[in-house]
Amino acid sequence: xxxxxxxxxxxxxxxxxxxxxxxxxxxxxxxxxxxxxxxxxxxxxxxxxxxxxxxxxxxxxxxxxxxxxxxxxxxxxxxxxxxxxxxxxxxxxxxxxxxxxxxxxxxxxxxxxxxxxxxxxxxxxxxxxxxxxxxxxxxxxxxxxxxxxxxxxxxxxxxxxxxxxxxxxxxxxxxxxxxxxxxxxxxxxxxxxxxxxxxxxxxxxxxxxxxxxxxxxxxxxxxxxxxxxxxxxxxxxxxxxxxxxxxxxxxxxxxxxxxxxxxxxxxxxxxxxxxxxxxxxxxxxxxxxxxxxxxxxxxxxxxxxxxxxxxxxxxxxxxxxxxxxxxxxxxxxxxxxxxxxxxxxxxxxxxxxxxxxxxxxxxxxxxxxxxxxxxxxxxxxxxxxxxxxxxxxxxxxxxxxxxxxxxxxxxxxxxxxxxxxxxxxxxxxxxxxxxxxxxxxxxxx
Numbered sequence: 033x034x035x036x037x038x039x040x041x042x043x044x045x046x047x048x049x050x051x052x053x054x055x056x057x058x059x060x061x062x063x064x065x066x067x068x069x070x071x072x073x074x075x076x077x078x079x080x081x082x083x084x085x086x087x088x089x090x091x092x093x094x095x096x097x098x099x100x101x102x103x104x105x106x107x108x109x110x111x112x113x114x115x116x117x118x119x120x121x122x123x124x125x126x127x128x129x130x131x132x133x134x135x136x137x138x139x140x141x142x143x144x145x146x147x148x149x150x151x152x153x154x155x156x157x158x159x160x161x162x163x164x165x166x167x168x169x170x171x172x173x174x175x176x177x178x179x180x181x182x183x184x185x186x187x188x189x190x191x192x193x194x195x196x197x198x199x200x201x202x203x204x205x206x207x208x209x210x211x212x213x214x215x216x217x218x219x220x221x222x223x224x225x226x227x228x229x230x231x232x233x234x235x236x237x238x239x240x241x242x243x244x245x246x247x248x249x250x251x252x253x254x255x256x257x258x259x260x261x262x263x264x265x266x267x268x269x270x271x272x273x274x275x276x277x278x279x280x281x282x283x284x285x286x287x288x289x290x291x292x293x294x295x296x297x298x299x300x301x302x303x304x305x306x307x308x309x310x311x312x313x314x315x316x317x318x319x320x321x322x323x324x325x326x327x328x329x330x331x332x333x334x335x336x337x338x339x340x341x342x343x344x345x346x347x348x349x350x351x352x353x354x355x356x357x358x359x360x361x362x363x364x365x366x367x368x369x370x371x372x373x374x375x376x377x378x379x380x381x382x383x384x385x386x387x388x389x390x391x392x393x394x395x396x397x398x399x400x401x402x403x404x405x406x407x408x409x410x411x412x413x414x415x416x417x418x419x420x421x422x423x424x425x426x427x428x429x430x431x432x433x434x435x436x437x438x439x440x441x442x443x444x445x446x447x448x449x450x451x452x453x454x455x456x457x458x459x460x461x462x463x464x465x466x467x468x469x470x471x472x473x474x475x476x477x
Contacts, residue, residue: 093128096276098267101140106263108132114289115267121288124278128271140264161238161256171227180220181244185251187215191231201228233258235459255466257459286334317460321471322411324383324461326394328403331433331454335445338436340394340403341374344383344458347426351455354430358453362444367452371434371442384410385417411470418465427461430454 102111112132119127160179166172177184189201205223206213214226227233235258239251272279283293318325328340343354361370379390394403418425431454433445444452 093271093273096269096272099140100265100267101262103262111265117289118279118282122279122282125274125276127269131268133266135264135266161254163256163259171229173225175223175225177221177240181242182221183241184223185239185241188237190234192234193231255463257463317458319464319468321469323406323408325406328394331447333448337433337445339396339434341391341432341434342394342429343391344429345426345461346428348428350426351428351430362452367443370444382408382410385413411468414465425462427458429456429458431456
């Protein structure tokens, strides 16, 4: 799902906070050569002791600490490169060196909740199961069954790997003292699960038994979507001089920084600012009474689509077949003819297992700044299909964005993947169906 990812920049006030306990992992350090520090980017003092563009009267160098949450794929090296680029491209602010250190997501969430004055969120709560990253342990998660009588027998974890693609990892629950195990008991109803380095978890199937039901009941499969907590870092800028706003403006500038920060508050009037390396997005799918609310962002690259089109839900085979069809359609001037073709192949008014083969539109919601639609579905029929014919169920989609000119001419926009369509996995679809609400008896008829 899409999640709000933020970057918190804090001044000296944060130095007194106990963040050091989460910094046992490796550190990336970069120091400017003395020749560079004395040249470009450094500001000369004025007669009153301040520097041009410096909001501080004493003009003394200071340190800035940033607690950063990024998408799961952003490495320390990639994050460090952004600050290298920002330093080279900023004239009104300089810093002598920086450190980049990994921290665990719980530390990030705790600091965020304290600094922003909001309640600490539950990272993932899906009915009878919650999954949270373990504090101070990279790659380790707690799986809480929320019951002393429930036991986790095994788990199948679906992960994505940059080199091997999607994989399914099978894990058997081991005793508490098997500290090297990928899945082990921790306390009644609670287990520790370790995700292999370089693997990004997508979802899990948990085999759970419950002693409260008596006898030796067979394990029940519980499917959960994995919470996307991304990666978290502490970045310390040392020897900062000049106007900090100049640096933040550079970090936001897509002409100077690849994949820039999407937003950042004014740091000149407060010790805390909040920004993001990712789009500020809502949850993609929300279940309502016999309906789903779908919400998607505007694609990057400065494009301005009028509307979005979607095919969903699709199996992997469906997705491959439609992708092949679209590749053929987009040959030549297909980007101009596909809009009319889509309108000849529209979904009806309701998404049902028997009639889910058409395209449907998600109009632009100016208030929410997203493409959004509440689409009626046959909830009971989908739930029955999930139980009886799961092999025919899919959670994949294909997205297209349509531009409309002032003369009402239409064309499908080319995206940053080089194609005019984007495959997408709606992870919350299959995991949310079993508990999806209905409008009442007869609503699905």
